[in-house]
Amino acid sequence: MPQCARAAEPNEFMPDDYFRRHSGEDIFGNNQPLEIDLGCGDGTFLLKMAQHYPERNFLGIERLLGRVRGVCRGIGKLGLTNAKVLRLESHYTIEWLLARGSVSRLHLLCPDPWPKARHHKRRIVQQPFLESLHNVLTPDGEFLFKTDHPEYFEWVCEEMQAFKKFHRLPWPEDGEEGALFYPKTDFQQHWESQGKTVHRLRYNMG
Template sequence: MDSNAIPATAWLDPTRPSLFHPITSLIERLDWRQLFLTPQPVEVELGSGDGSFLAQYARLHPERNFLGVERLLGRARKLERKALRAGLTNLRIIRLEASYLTEYLLPHHSVEVFHIYFPDPWPKKKHHKNRLVNERFVQLLGRVLTPGGWVHLRTDDQGYFSWMQDAFAAHPAFLSRTPPPELLALKTDFELEFNQKGIPTLALSYQWQGDKAC
């Protein structure tokens, strides 16, 4: 193990370091140097849930830094426990609403990959305005991504799947891509439950072309 790695049993120690990054300002953008020990490409998962995907993926890619964004404390703590057990030093957690963080706190042109897996589909038409992914949100992603950056999405809801496609189609700077097999092989806990019930995963990937206005 790397000499800087957190011991796998650190989660049992009440004095252990926290993986939660404190938000000290709601208007100043994050400085990645304050979050991560090593300067590396950054990937962000919006709505990390209990971290079943992100903890696995961060362990497989120590050459990259990962930020998990989760509003619910119980779920965020589950992600933290998994990351500490694995001794991960390349993962941090922020408790905040995903769209606010994307619009106001993530530095522009600094994130290489966004992961957005199984966001609330808000299936009733009157609630569609609450969906995370919409045309305006896609525009915000374009501001934060590095040139050539990626957005990977999954849902179990066919209506939301079509909605996402329409939202990205409104921004020609995003090109549709085939989701990488490595990512599809890493299932979230929600996804496993859906698949066991015979509900398929609907996956999308897009790449931002930085030479075009979004």
């Protein structure tokens, strides 16, 4: 019996066992490529991606229950069978819950930049996170990151360089050859409406 105080929402992935690793097949019941939206917020990006790519599966990771419920409702309204949400801490999810070599793309979009120096240790992109990320990606897997915060952007570039096992890829602008279908998240729309620039990074394992 799962030891959980509440029932899963429709379209929520609630593991029976939080201490074992799960593949995409465990989560979705099929072998479609698995994409992770880490800190999916209100699900704007997740829902559009799942609609656009029915041949891929999308798992949103989010710790706030209200947001999880909102995204689950959105999935239900659109009738999507290739999207689910997991309510769990981000780093724990990639360190312990996801199977090694199971993730084709991991999206980390507009995470909290923790701007004060004394809070930098809370930033998610650090060496242990990158080791976990490297472990869960498929050999041709990708890591995609966005932030509105120039100093956090530099931080991530430096962490990636120090880690050494990733290779930076071009991320062509919309309309250019090789442009990605990549909807703006709720936070990106918010920052851009305030005149801020959102910076982006794309890596694979070379």
